[in-house]
Amino acid sequence: MEEMKITEYDLLVITGPTASGKTSLAAALAAKLDGEVISADSRQVYKRMDLGTGKDYNDYRVDGKMIPYHLIDIKEPGEKYNVFEYQRDFFKVLGDMRLRNKIPVACGGSGMYIDAIVSGYELIEVPPDPAFREALEHKSLEELTELLSGYKKLHNKTDIDTKKRAIRAIEIERFNRLANKNQTVYPEMKPLIIGIQLDRAARRKRISERLARRLKSGMVEEVRSLLDEGLNPESLIYYGLEYKFIILYLTGKMSYDEMVSSLEIAIHQFAKRQMTWFRGMERKGIKINWIDGELSLEIKVNQILKLLRSC
Numbered sequence: 487m488e489e490m491k492i493t494e495y496d497l498l499v500i501t502g503p504t505a506s507g508k509t510s511l512a513a514a515l516a517a518k519l520d521g522e523v524i525s526a527d528s529r530q531v532y533k534r535m536d537l538g539t540g541k542d543y544n545d546y547r548v549d550g551k552m553i554p555y556h557l558i559d560i561k562e563p564g565e566k567y568n569v570f571e572y573q574r575d576f577f578k579v580l581g582d583m584r585l586r587n588k589i590p591v592a593c594g595g596s597g598m599y600i601d602a603i604v605s606g607y608e609l610i611e612v613p614p615d616p617a618f619r620e621a622l623e624h625k626s627l628e629e630l631t632e633l634l635s636g637y638k639k640l641h642n643k644t645d646i647d648t649k650k651r652a653i654r655a656i657e658i659e660r661f662n663r664l665a666n667k668n669q670t671v672y673p674e675m676k677p678l679i680i681g682i683q684l685d686r687a688a689r690r691k692r693i694s695e696r697l698a699r700r701l702k703s704g705m706v707e708e709v710r711s712l713l714d715e716g717l718n719p720e721s722l723i724y725y726g727l728e729y730k731f732i733i734l735y736l737t738g739k740m741s742y743d744e745m746v747s748s749l750e751i752a753i754h755q756f757a758k759r760q761m762t763w764f765r766g767m768e769r770k771g772i773k774i775n776w777i778d779g780e781l782s783l784e785i786k787v788n789q790i791l792k793l794l795r796s797c
Contacts, residue, residue, distance in 0.1 A: 496590075497676070524556045528599055532725065595760055
């Protein structure tokens, strides 16, 4: 078993685009380092949403042993989960692992979640203010947009997609101005961030093959069962591309072939956006050590262990 004393790094992060093989690599490294995996995936927190969110529990089995994992299956479908809650939960798990002398291996492709833990975003939980919301309800979207622009420059157009979004954005900005912010104290960390890199053709091939496997394994049936539980189709769309397009198929708005084709294109586009986010992190000065995703698992593990030793 590797001794982590050989390195100054106290957090290993495995990231990269969807279908790049992050989980199996993270689990293999955790097995070598006597560590545990902390998920950094914004959707795998939800129970019974397995195929649709790309969970593969078998990836955590290394040489017949299950590697412990965290922040997976902690929320019920229909609940909301955000980067503030993730950051809070991550540092709670990290603290527990440090007490047990376990090496944390964070793993996931949700760029904002990765960024939040390595950059130490100062995030504040903003409670809902029903009276304030009610006072804004009579205003038009144009009036709400003008009001929000008085608080900040409107770089993020999704804040003004709907009245509901605009009211929530105003509520957050108002709270931030009125509240006395307490400086969040983050634990000191020295992370080694590993990015799995694939060329465009290899990435597309992996995405297409994995989508075919997930559909064959019953992804449509999984979504149908969630609807049968009573979950609203509109609320399920919130959970990502797979749910959006499968619901369009199940509600008769798309044929099966149209759904598969549209979903595949959308996932390819999503992978490109993931890479754009990672490049943005690099421009901010966050070092990502990219390794070739086409290498064998054993070679990738050995390369990363060498990086751990070389600090």
